[in-house]
Each structure stands twice: as C-alpha cells, then as structure tokens.
Amino acid sequence: MPIGADLVLHEEPDPEQARNDGAALGRVIEKTARRWATPLAIPLMDLRLEKADLLACAGVPASDAEKYHFTSPLHECTIAALCAGQSATLCRGSIARDQALSYIASLPDLVPVGMAIGPFSLGSRLMPDPITAAAMAGSGVAPEDSDEVRLLWQCLRIAEAAVQRSVRSQIAHGARAIMICEPAACTAFLSPRQLKAGSRLFEQLVMEPNLRLKAVLDAAGCDLIFHDCGELIDLMVEAFANRLHPVILSLGGSRKLWEDARLVPSDVVLYGNLPTRSFYSDGAMPVDEVLRRTAELVANMKACGHPHILGSECDVLFVPEAREAILAKVDAMMAVAAQPILS
C-alpha cells in the first residue's frame, strides 16, 4: 500500500476544505485504506501541524507558522510556557486530524493510525539553520559558547513537548498506532564523520527524545510506526529498529530493505520503499522500471524472510500535471504485489 491519502484527498471537490474538515478527512482516510485494501488507516502526512500548534502558544498565527523561526535563544520562562502548552489551541488541521481519527476508530475493520513529526525534525524546523548548529554541537561547541547551539537544544526541548501533546491528543481520539516521522534524523543533519569520531549527537538529539516518546506510547498501549525517509547509515537503522522497536519501520528509497533486514529484529515489519518521489516523471521513472523495482523488492524480501509491507518511500504527493502518471505507477506497484512470486 502507498501512503496515499494526499492522492485521495485531491479527488475531493475542495481538497483544502476537506483537509480541515474532520468528517471529510475521515472519509478520505477510510477511502484511502479501502482503495489499497489495507486495514491500516494511514492519515495525511502533514508535518506542519505540530509546529503550527506550538507556535500558536507563542502567539504566532497558523498562517505564519511555516515560515517562522526562532532566531535567538529563548528565555527560560518562554520555554517553560511552550513546554507546558499554556494557552494551547489546536490549529484547524490538527482538530480535523483528531476528528478523523475518532471517525476511523468507529469503524471496526480499520486500524486508526495517528501521525506526528518527530521531535528532532520539529526542532529543526524551529530555527533557520539547524544543520550548522547541530554540526557545531557535534564538533564540541557547548551551548554556553554559542547562541546557535543553545537555541538548538532549546528548540529540541519545546519540540519534544509539542510532539508529546500531539501524540496524547491523537491517542485520546482513538489512535492505536502513531506514525512518527523523523526525516531530519539523517546524514544531511547529523554527520557520520562526527558520529564516527565519537559524537553523541545522534543519541542526544534523536534517540533520547524518541525513546521518551516511545515510553508515552507504550504507557498508552499505542504502537509506534517509525518513518525516516532521509539518508541513513546502518547505525541509525539499527538504533531505530532495536531500541525504539517500532511495530513497523518505514525507510526511504535509498535503503535496500532486504539488506537492512539483518539489522532489524524479526518482529519489526519493514515498510516501503519504492521511489515514489520520482513517480511524477515518466522519463525518470517509467512504469517498466516501477515494475522491475517492485518485483526485485518483493522477491528479495521473500527470499530474506523478513516481514514486509510493500509501499512507498514516503507519502505519495498529488501533482496536478502528473496525477495519471503517479496513479498508473502506484497501480503497477500494487499489481506486482498481487502476483504470486515465481521462483
């Protein structure tokens, strides 16, 4: 199954209205699951919601949230207020997301799945240049010696609190699993060179907040689906699979899942990872190539014996000019999955 709610959303007469209408959004998510014959009701991958909700606490309107960045270190009282979620009001998209979850939870044959951006990825979206700040921290610059590094740690704190609020809200609305998306936890943000030299940055910025998040989910009896479509090194895949121990691990198209299977416990289902970002282009990714890659992936996953759900490397976004091309390739991918494997 693809992560395909965005494709189905754009079949609505007014997609933007449906995105912010819980009942309509719930029907879109149900339709998505039924179209691709899966019990997993995966919602829209809208990773802007937690930022909008967090910044609302700081008085930033939702319409300005996406472009907004903190540019200097925050006062402790501001951090405390943002962590506590004082005067928190959910944006329209978050309210719709929660209402849609309640609707899905009322359907006996579908699993209501929530969605949230990961703490590190949200933290990275709160400042203008998170990579340089992380690289400075990874090279040993202490928060007291650099405003940028200090802001990085502050953003991570408030981001973690915001993600936990989002997750608790979704659980309260019936989510039985939550997909946490951490695309920034990758080699573009965290240097393998620094990690090799002994930096604990991956541990501190990514693993520790996500382990605390996992504890929140565990306490509520809610499963973790962990998604990271960034460029990863084995150390990262191993940490996600073994220490976060999600029920499903979803990885980007640059990984060979059948090779990653050796890094992943057998009770963690691998999901993915056809290169759906290229599906818009018949030149870059013709249908024949989709068929070839799907057959290769399915055969190799069967050969390695690791549990696997065939799917996309990330959410499959609607592109107006390429709708037919994208749908044709999603259909091709699913058709291969439906065929018996010839040995």
Next chain:
Amino acid sequence: MAQESALYQAIVNGNDKQARAATEEALAAGVAPMDLIQQSMVPAMDEVGRLFEAQDYFVPELLLAARAMKGSLELIKPLLSASGQKMAIRVVIGTVKGDLHDIGKNIVASMLEGGGFEVIDLGTDVSPQSFVAAVEKRQPQIVCMSALLTVTMPAMKLVIDALKTAGLRTQVKVLIGGAPVTMQYAQEIGADAYCDNAGAAVGLVKSLLAKEAA
C-alpha cells in the same frame, strides 16, 4: 601552496574563528584581498567539495566550511568594494514559489560563494516575478532554482517561462536542483543544467560559462 595557508586549513576544517583570525592576520601582513580569495578560499572550498564527493565530508561539514568561509569573506568584501574590485560572475539563487525548503539552496549558495562567485540569495518561496526582477536589476550570468517537492517543481518552469516573456532568458544560464528533480525534468522545462549535489554545483557553473565563452 594554498594548503599551507592558515586560512585554507581553517576553512577545510570548518573553524570559523580560526578563519577570521587567519584572514585578519593575512590582511595585516599586506596580502591582497583578492589573492586571499583566489589562493586560499577558492582552493579550500574546492577541497571541501572534493571531500564531499568522496563521502569523507557530509552536509554538516560543508556548512561548517561555508560558515568559516563566509566569516572570512565578511572581512574581505568591504576592502574589495573600497578598491573597486568585484567578483566576475554573479549568480541569482532561490527556492521556487510554494516551497519553503532552503537547506539544499543554502548549501549550493555557500559553495558558489566559496567558489568565487557573487551570490544573490532570494530566499525561499520566490515568485517567478521576483526571479525576473532580480535578473533585470542584478544582471546575473546564472540563475539557480531549487525545489524539494514534486508539487512545487512546476514553478521552475513558470520561472523559465517568465524569463522568456521578459526577454531575459538568453541572458542567463538556468541551473535547477532538488531532491525530486532529474536531468530529464531539466530538459523538459528548458533549463540549461541540472545538478544532483551541492559539491558539483561550482564545477557545473564553471563548465556552463566555459561553454558559453567558447
């Protein structure tokens, strides 16, 4: 030897404090500002690009090097202006309308700056009209566009169309990049080149300009 220069080493190592100190020291010793750029900064960023290509350096190291280079450039630029010197090649760069992703664009901008080009960064969510206005006003030789989303990529074609409509298309070479962008797409929309990583951007721009001159 460029490699022996303290400025070169500071940039390659991504140490901004050392880079500024080395620049101040060199200027105090009478080294010409343009010589610092050509003999230390450009070779240093070339080396950083090479290490990135070799997967010895990653994006964080690129950015640290760029930060060190920019710190040094801040000291040098006023001196260049005062002496009437300027960078020979000007580049306008931006992330297209509807797209707020700036990491790739920022890295390419830094690498180009480190490569000795004057870079005018229009930021993110840049409309076709803003690209056209920047080309009209700043007269660059190169326009670079970035998009990270399949849904915002079509805006690249809108910029190229707007440049054509304004009669400016033949004045500039257009280079595009971003995660979903391909060479095929560049050809489809009439861009001059496509670059799949920041480290290669400097070389690609130089080769585009060399072809133009030939």
